[in-house]
Structure formats: structure tokens, C-alpha cells
Amino acid sequence: DGHLSLDGKTIGVAVVGTQHFWDREAFNGAVSTVEELGGTVVPVDGGRDNQVHADNHDILLSQGVDAVISILGDGAVEPKFEALSGAGIPVFTVDHQSPFGTNNTTSDNYYMGTTIGRYMADAIGGEGNVAVFNAFEGALRICGIRAGLWKYVLEDYPGITIIQPELAEEFANAPEDARIKTLDLLSQYPEGTLDAIHVGCWDQPAIGVVQALEEAGRTDVLVTALDGGPDTLEIMAEEGSPFVANVAQQPNLIGSTAAMNVARHFAGETLLPQTFVEVVPVLGQDGAKAAYEQLGYGTLD
Amino acid sequence: MTQPMSQRLLGVFPIIVFACLFAYLGVQSTTFLSLDTLELITKQAVPTVIVSLGLATVVIAGGDDVVAGGIDLSIPATAIICAAIIADQLTNQGASLPFAMILAFGAAAIIGAINAFLVVGLRMTPLLATLSMSVAIVGITKVITSSRRIGVTDETIVFIRDGTIFGIAASVVMTTVLVLVFYHALHRTRWGMNMQATGGSRDAAEISGILTRRFVVQSFLIAAFAGWIASVFVLARGSGSSPGTEENMLLEMVLATFLGAAFSPRRVVTLWGAVLGAVVVSALSVGFISIGVNVFWTGCIKGALILLVVASASVTTKGRS
Amino acid sequence: MTLRSVFARFGLIIIIVMFFSFFSYVSPVFLTFDNQVNIIEASAIVLILALGMTLVVAMGGIDLSIGIAFDFGAAFAVVALKDFGAAWYVACLIGVMGGALVGLLNAILIVGLKISPFMATLGTFFVGSSVERVFTNGGGPISYRRMPQEYRDLAVGDVFGIPTEVIIAAAVCLVYFVVLERSIFGKRIHAIGLQKDAANVAGIPVRRYMFVAFILASATCAIGGLIGSANIRMFTPLAGFSYLLDAIAAVFIGAAIHPKGRPNVIGTLVGVLFLGMIGNGLNLMGLDFNLKAALSGIILVSALALAVAQQRFR
Amino acid sequence: MTDTLLKMCDITKSFPGVLALDAVDLEVERGEIHGLVGENGAGKSTIIKVLAGVYKADGGSVDIDGETLADVTPRSVHDAGVRFIHQELHLVQHFTVTESVFMGQEEQTLLGLSARAMRAKAEAFFETALGTQLSGKTLIRDLGIAERKLVQIARALIDAKAKLVVFDEPTAPLTSGETDKLFAAIRKLKEQGIAMIYVSHYLAEITDICDRVTVLRNGQNAGRFDDVFDNSAPAMISAMVGREIDELFPTTEHSAAAPRLEIQSLCADAFNDVSLTVHRHEIVGIAGLVGSGREDLIDTIYGLKAPSSGTLKIDGIAQRFRAPSEAVAAGIALVPRDRRHDGLVLDMSVSDNVNLAALDSVSRWTLENRRASHAVATEMSETLDIRPRNIAATARLLSGGNQQKVVLGRWLNKGADIFILDEPTVGVDVGAKVEIYQHIENLAKDGVSVLVSSSDPGELIGLCDRILVMLRGKIVAEVSTTDLGVDTLVALTTGGAVQEVAV
């Protein structure tokens, strides 16, 4: 792809928030790649407010950027995308499929959901009680896909029961919040009545879940989650960690790919509606170590 | 008893700071000082402006001691729940916009009444009463929406989002009218003066025969009303109701309203100060983006600037008393 | 004794007992020893932050930046451990000093520049949040899984079976009780909170006391940050904000049950435990999480309203 | 003119533990100025607050114009034409003069407030009725106390519908010139047939302008004077206190010893080049009109305000106080003029207030030793005869004189070497005054240096050894009080012409 260039182009990069590892890495990947390709970046951050995120697109419109990379967000952005493309500014989305976008760069969320479902079912031997942190299923489409397919897979295992009601994690201070909720859950489900805890759309809460399990001496309860950032891979790689399965994404690569797609677009290439960036299924301690290295986070001993 | 020139200059110092800043932004960015940008800034400030009108009213009627005086932190939550109710009615229940709005109005009225009861009836600290109310309202909103986004495609809402009146963004025109109505009521009528007196000194007002409790009650009802109005613009901004938008709005509202006090030569919360505060905060966001400030740093610069202005306001006030 | 006077004396206590019985009835787990320990443990951090808030509110201020002090405590300590290999106690000290830095900024703004505490600490909140984000390159956590066991034990260890975090919180609580309710320092703080000008004329060095109190409060919150970071073995930026409302609510519930409506240490303790019990009880009831959010908010409002009403009936 | 305008009958009002009013009668005739006098705590303010609808009476009736008010509320009383000039300056700091005068009675048209008309009216009222010029645009917080008082009065009278105006100690913050102006205004009102109730501790004012006087004692009627003469004061005093007071001031000669407080060429915004010395055993007075720089001088000495130049020495050592705490550490004590705001922490107990400045001495390892602090407070409340004799009582609930004694007690307890008393007896009744004077006298006897700033010439002459007179920020005279007449002192403070004054 050496021929690609964004020389003289101004690219708006809008991200819904940057607190979470995934969001930030996708943002950084997009920004640095645009700059490497010789483009100028106008970055905007929604501070985790979908409406502010949407509003930010208006600012990009008024700045007269040549293209917009929009990372995450909910339906509030659609009219803004419509306005941008109406003004001849192509929109490249990340993890957000939109009729007004030129291209959506994303992980294969369907694959993530089914894979983690299978991994979890296998880990608990195909039967048992599982609890799930799942506050975002209804709020974000990608989370709906991941959690929905996880449940779809579990339908094949009549011996697995999803504990009701489902738990809700908080976005802010997620590990500590999940830790306390897990402790409460554990006192409700004594030894032998709970087999796994799954975090439906990401894995920050899993840090607190693992912590609670270790504190309560209940590491027989297994943990699964999605995203596979360096922090959680490190936990998985620990001896005897209850955190047994994950599907790692490559957010930096996703952001970077979106930026490349912008350049491809300007180079006259035709893009498919979606570009899928490879995900890395992670199973067990050794799997975590391998993934950590593979994804370029360094080595874990 | 006219003030010397230097004191008058000190009085408007905070405004000068921002004027300089905007001039700087204008020089740095080719697009910042244009009518289009001004429209964009005001358009984005709309929901904050409206909830700030509500907060300013409560502060004016309750006094500007933020802990013991008047404050209503539940206005953004009110706006959010009203938006959720309207969105739910329109999209999920197939109701008409007027019906949905009436339902939301009922909810806002109940919230205003409860706030008023807690503060005036039980004499609860307003900060505490409205903060906890806000938590409860956000919780109830979650039940209404199941924490989901509800998109809205109603024509009127879309008009408020995209439409223009006399070539100016519809939301800006409507908000301007609303601001003028509020301004007239609070600063240009007897009722408004009595409301101001109530907040300025409860004892003094009571001794002047002003039924202060009634005014405080009214201020909370008006605040809820502002939340209700704001909900429509929140819906328009987000083309529906999205979960989790109250926190940011709360911070911006408080910031705008009390920053506005720094703009007022008397150093008290006023309506026009709150409106100006909201627009200035919005302009800062747009301005920083237009000169390409690192997104991680904008909060820091914003915070520092605001502290600078509030500090200068406080120093200059102390100097006069 | 009339119904009214019973209510006036014990209103909130009755409500607390009612909730306690209710939760015991609907959840078989609620009353178990383990679960009660859970409640107390989960309340430890909130209690520490609420105590810092109690000090500030007793002095007539408010501190919206306790979350930042919490974060700074965690960040400074974790960075000291991870990047500088500091001993655990050195890291604790550095963490507390990091929190004190936040208090120092507040003190300079409030005492030096005479900004109102609300605005000043709101400003500190903005600036502090932003500094955290810049420092962590956007808000990423700083994880240190292999932290020294002694440091971890701040959160997960125990002494004679009592969790360390509970012991720390109890110690802070005791110190605060003595300082705020029994010492002449506390008496002066209360005098400043009630009538600053009169305290000044009475020869109390008001500015110095306010300066010290804001720093002390932030340093206290940083202790909460130490425990928080030991709990999950990492520093999560902006985590402290989630304690703000609970801390404020606890202080005011506590003030409401005080005979003179003053913020006080025992009241704050009661307030924190009450909030902890509600959170835990609702978690155990098996409700849909949206409904739970609504209920906990409604209970908060009602409890505060009752606490205040109780005072009015005296 | 014997037709009754106001008739309050059998008014009873009790507060927890106190029977504040015990079947009190008060009758005011149309067009008269009716004095209401009594010691601190006699019930004057309470009966006025009952009339104002602030307190609900336990029993009794209120008739205005022959009609019994069914419900005494602030509104019904206002509608009946009764206006109150409260003792407290209830004003909104950030309002303009016009806004304050028209507060609660704004004039508006369909288009909104008639701002210009109101301003013109207000300014005209000040000019004609009160003889002052005051811009309607000035903010209250930029006004002096006396001007604020005038605003308050203007507010009550501007609608010209008042039938009965109640003044609760209106002249306390006013200079004699302003008092004269106020009296002129009051007499003008009287000519228009408006009746007035006039509450004051200044008996000379009472005898000067009142037609009739009601005396309260301990919440009961203690007499009514239907004819008031210039020499009625002694009779009133005996009715008030139930005994004769012949000696108001202790008469000891002090032998001034070594200088303790020395001030040289002190300058600040409000005063210029002030030098003074106070010796041990000496009581020095500072006389001057309100606004003469007296108040700022006191504040500057005590570290509340910063001087721009000049030196202050204590026992020969130069000092620079950046805060009152430093002045206190150097042995200075201030009994401030505004005791409710600066003197007491109103919501703390008497005991806490007495101990507030000397907490170190009632503590062990910085913890409060409650037994010690209670002992100190109990002793102080015995010594000063603070009533009620309950050290756990909240300071807010004490009457003015007793509150002042608590402030005094705090500094006696602290054991300061230099006492500065700013308006020590404003709003304090005669009985308590005598006691306070005696305590000041005792202090001087014990070697303390005392500086008294007061607007009461009689008080200064009776109490002090020497008086410094301030005028427009400068010390213009220093006089010995031996054989000093009130008229001479007043002449000095007003800068010349000898005037008739009230004592």
C-alpha cells in the first residue's frame, strides 16, 4: 500500500470517548495513520456522550474537512452522516454500520459472539449456571450482536442456565463496580451453584470480577469476556487465573485501517461496505501469552 | 456616586478575557470568526442555554449560595426523562407529538412539585434534594427506555433539528424567543423583581410583604418547565433519546450559569449571564477544535480558563466591597 | 410518647430497621455473616471519602473534587510502585501526598483567590480530570498486577479476620471523630462553618484552618484511592467521580439526624452504611437492573426527605 | 384627637421556657408618636413582631382602625397600613437603591417595569422627605450603614399609604445630623396624621419626639406616660428597671502608666495619619461621626483591614497584623460593633462562645476538656450575670445585652491586655449598660488598656479618661474628659457648630 497518500487532505476524526482502551486505541490508530499518510487531523472527542459525539460532526462539517472517520456512536449520528455525505464529505465509520457511510471498518462481531459462546460452554463442560454483565446489549448495536450470538450459541446447551436477572456494569469505575456486584452475587450463589461469569461486550468489568473471585476464594467460577486488551490478557496469563477465554480485537489496526480506507477512497479504489479486521480468539493461560505477543504488546513470562 | 473608570473596567474584566481569547482563536483559525460558526456555536449551545435558564431562575429565587441557596441539579435529568417519554411515545407507542409532550409535561410538573415540596415544604438543602432527585429520575428513565436508544423521526423534531426560520436555524430562533420571554419575566416585571428579591435576601423580601415561599416553589416549577422545553431540543439534537447524556449536560449547565455570574457586573447569577455563559462554553469547544488543540488537553484549558475568570471576578468584587 | 415524638427521635432509625428487616425477609442471603461483611467492606471506601467531605461541609464548604483526590492517591501510589519500585509504605505516603496536591490546589483557589468552594472544586474537577487523561494518554488504566503483597493487603488482607480496608476505614473514622467532634481543632472548624466572620474576629486563623482542612480532606480521600487501587491492582482514571454523590448524600443524611442539623462523623457513618445496605439489598433482590436503578434513586430521595422531615418534627 | 388607631389587648406570647409577653396592652392613637421602652428582653421586639405577623400570639387581640384583625399576617397588617422599619438592615446587597426602595411594591405597566419613573420617584423622595441626595442606581453594597437605613425608611414610606409606622431602634447606626434629619421626617409624617411607634434605648430621643410612652418590664406593662416632658427620663428609667439608677458611670480616676499601644502615622483608605497612644490603666475614647474613619481605624488596628502605611507598636515592639488571629496573639481583644454578625457564633452555645478564643486553655492534648470549659463558662456567666444562666443555651436566643456580655466574657476569659470596644452598648438596655461599664472600669483598674469607639458622646465622656475626636479620617482633637460637656464633644465631632443633641 506504499502508494497511498492523504497529502493535503484534512481528515476529521470523531470518537465517542477515549476513556476505554478500545476507543482510545482506535482513535490513536486512525490519527497516527492519517498523519503518516501526510494528512492533517481535526480530532474531536464526545466525552462518552453520544449526543455530543453527534454534535461534533457538525463542527467537522463547518471546518470543511475532506473526509470524516467516525468511531462508535449510536443512532444520533445518522442525520449528521447524511448531512456530511450530502455535502460531499465521505464518512468512514468504525464499529458503526450506517447507510450514509462509505465504509465501516470493524471486527467480526458475529464471530466474536459465537466464539466466546463456544469457549465458555466448553470451559464449563457444557452445563451449569452462568451470570452475565450485559448493560449495553440494548444500547449499542455491536453489543447486541455480541451478546445476542453468545446467547444463541448457548441455546445449543440445554444444561446451561443464564442467571436472571442479568447484571449491569457501570461505564465509569467499571472494575470496582463489577467487583462489588460480583461479591454480592457470590454471597447469593454459594460454592457449586455458579459456574461462570461472562461480560457481554467488553472486558474492563472482568478485572473486578476476577478480583472478587480471588478475594472470596471462588476461583472455581470461570470468567469470559471480549476485547482482550493488554491488561486483561495479563490477567488471563496468570497461573490459575479463572479468566479463561477472550476474543482479542485489534483496535489500533482497526483505526489505522479506517484511515487507509480513506486514502484508498481518494486513490479511486472502490471499497466494500465493510472491512473486517481480524480478531484473535484467546483460550487459557498459554493462549493469553501468545496473543499478547502476537498483538505486539510485548512478552509475558 | 459613579464608579471610577478603573472599577468599571474591572467589572467587565471577565468579558474582556474571553473577547481576547476569541479574537486570538479568530486569528488562528480562518473559519472561527464567521457567521456560520456563530450559528453552529449557538445551535450547539441550545440545550445548555435552556436548562441554564431554569437553573438561573432557581438561583435567582433561592440565592447564590450553592449549598444553602437555590440550586436545581435535576433539570438535565428532567430534560432526559421528558425526552425519553416523548421518544417512547412517538416511536414505541405510536402516539402523536402533542400527546407525548403533554405526558412529558405531566412528568416535569410532578418533578418540579416534588423538588418544591422537598425544598420549601421539608426545607431540605436544595443541592441535596435536587441531586438525589436527579439520581431517581435517571433511574426511572432507565426503566422507561430499558437503557436503550430510541430514535425519533417526527417531522416537528426534525424541523427543530434541521429547519430554518428567516434563514436562521430554527432551534436558535426558538431559543432566542424563549430567552427573551424569560428575560422579560425575570428582569423586567414586578413578579421577576420579587423573585430576585427573594433570592437576594429572604428576610428583606419577606419584610417587604413578598411571599417568598411561593416564589421559591415557582422557581422550581419553572426549572422543571425549562427541563421539559429542553427535552424537545435534546431529542432534536440526538434525533432521539440516547442514554447517559445527563451527566455532561449537568456539568455544562452549572458551569454556564455560574460563569455567567462572573460576566455580570454585580457578580450575581442573571439570565443573560447564564445564556452568555452557555454560549461561551460552547464557543470554547468549537474554537479549540478549530485550532486543533489536543483533545485530551481541552478539558484542562477550559477548566483553567474558567478558574481564571471566576478568580478574577471574585478578586475584583472583594476589591470593591 | 406521641407518635410524632417517636418519629422525631427515631424516624430515620426506624426506616433503616424497616429496610433491614425487609431485605432479610426477601433475601435469605442478606442476613448471613458473609453478606454483612460484604456491606461493610463495600462501604469502606465511600466512608473514607464521605469523611473528607464531612470535614469540608462542617467548615461551610463543599468539595466536588474528592474523586480527583481519590484518583490522584491511586495514581501516585501505583506509579510509585510500578515505575519506581517504591516500597509499599513509601507508595502509600506518595499517594496521600498526591491527594494532598489536589487539596492544595483547592486551598489556593478558595483561600488564596477567594473563589467559592463549589466553583473552585468544580474547576479542580475539570482540570484534574483532564490532567488524568493527559497523563494516561486519554484515560487508560495503569495496571500493576504484580504489586507487593503488602500493598494489596490494604484491600484484601485481614487482621484477626477483620478485613484491612474495614480496619483502615474504622481508624480514619475514629481519627475524624476525635478531630472533628472532640478536639479544639474541630470546634474551630465548626465555628468557621457556622459563622466565618465571627470566628475570624474571635482570633481563629480562619484562612490557615481552611487551607489545612481542604488539604486534609483531599489527603483523606487519597487513602480511599490507595484501597481502591489495591482492590483491583490498578489505577482507573476518573474512577473517583462515582463516589461523589454517595459521599455527599451520606454527609447530609448524617447532618439530618444530628440534633442541630450539623454535619458529623457518626451521622456520616450511619449514612454510608445505610447507602451500602440499600445497594447490597437491591443487588440481592434479583431485580431487573433498570428497575434497580430507579428504586435506589427513589429510596435515596425518600430517605433523605424522611431524615429531614424528622428534624422538622423536633 | 383621641381616636384610637391601634389597640393591642392582652397579648400573650410564650417561647419554650420564657413568657415573653404576659397580657400586654398597647394603644396608639391616630397621629401620635408613641414610645416603647424597656430593658433588653422586656418584650419590645416581641410585641412588634406579633403586630407584624412574624410571631403568632398565644392570646389577645389586635384592632386597627376599630376593626379586629381576624388573622395577623404580614400581608393583612401591611394592607391595614402598618409599616415596619426593622432594626436589622434587611436589604439585598446587589440591588440598586431604586430596586430596594420599591421592593415588593414595584410599579409596572403592561410593557414591564417602569424603571425610570421609579428611579425618579425614589430620588425625589430622598431629596424632599429625607433631605439627602442618593443616586437611584447605586448598589446597596456600595452604601454606608446610615444610607442603607435611609433606604429602608424610604421603602416603608414611599407608597404614602402608611397609617402607622413602627421604628425599632432606627437611630442606632445614625449620626446626630442624620438623626435630626430623620426626626424632621418623622415630624413631617406626624403632620400628615400618620401615627408612629418608636422603640429606642435612647431616652433622650424618646422624650424629644414622643407624645406618649408605654413601658414594658419582664413582658408586662410597667406603666404608661400620657404626657412626656424633657425631664421624664428618670421616671421612665425607674419604671423600666423597677429601681432608681443614679450612677450610670463609675467615677474612678486612673493613673496612666507606661504606654502599651502606640500608633504612629497610620494611613488607610478611610483615614489618614492617625497617631495615638493608649497606656496601661487607661481608657481612651474615639469619638466621631459614622463615616469619620473610626470604624476602619478599629478594623485596621485589629488586623481586619490592612493599613497602607504607618506603624503600630505594642509595648514598644512594632507589629504588623495580617489577620485578627495575630492581633489576638499579641494581646488585643475586639468587642465588635456588629455582635450578631462578628461577635458571636449564633448557633453555638454560650459556653462555646465564651471559650472560643481561649480553647487552648481548656484542652488537653488538643482535645477539649469539657469539664474545664463548662467551669469557665459557668463562672463567666456568674461574673457577668448572663441571663438565662444556662451555658448550654444557644447564643442566638439571648437578648442583645446578654449577647454582648458573652462577647465580653470571651475576652475576659482570654485575658487580653488591650481591649478594643466598638460601640459596646448599642441596643443594650440601661441596666446592662451599667454592668458593662463597670466591667470596663475593672479592666482598666487591673492594668488593661482600653480603647472605646462610640457614637454616644455621653458614654465616652462618662467612661473615658481621654477622647480622640475623628473627623473626615483625621484625628482633629484630643480632649480630657474632666469637665468636658456633651455639647463640646458633639461640636468637635461635627466639626464646629455646637448643636443640641440627644444623650
Ligand SMILES: Nc1ncnc2c1ncn2[C@@H]1O[C@H](COP(=O)(O)OP(=O)(O)OP(=O)(O)O)[C@@H](O)[C@H]1O
Ligand atoms: N423566638 C424566641 N424564642 C424564645 N425566646 C424568645 C424568642 N423571642 C424572644 N424571646 C424571649 O422573649 C423575651 C422578650 O424578648 P424581646 O426581644 O421582646 O425583648 P426586647 O424588649 O426587644 O429586648 P431588647 O431591648 O434586647 O431588644 C426575652 O426573654 C427573649 O429571650
Ligand SMILES: Nc1ncnc2c1ncn2[C@@H]1O[C@H](COP(=O)(O)OP(=O)(O)OP(=O)(O)O)[C@@H](O)[C@H]1O
Ligand atoms: N429564634 C429565637 N429563639 C429564641 N429566642 C429568640 C429567637 N429569635 C430571637 N430571640 C430572642 O428575641 C429577642 C429579640 O431579638 P431581636 O432580634 O429583636 O433583638 P433585640 O432583642 O432587639 O436585640 P437588641 O437589644 O440588640 O436590639 C432576643 O432577646 C432573643 O433572645
Ligand SMILES: [Mg+2]
Ligand atoms: Mg428587641
Ligand SMILES: [Mg+2]
Ligand atoms: Mg432591639
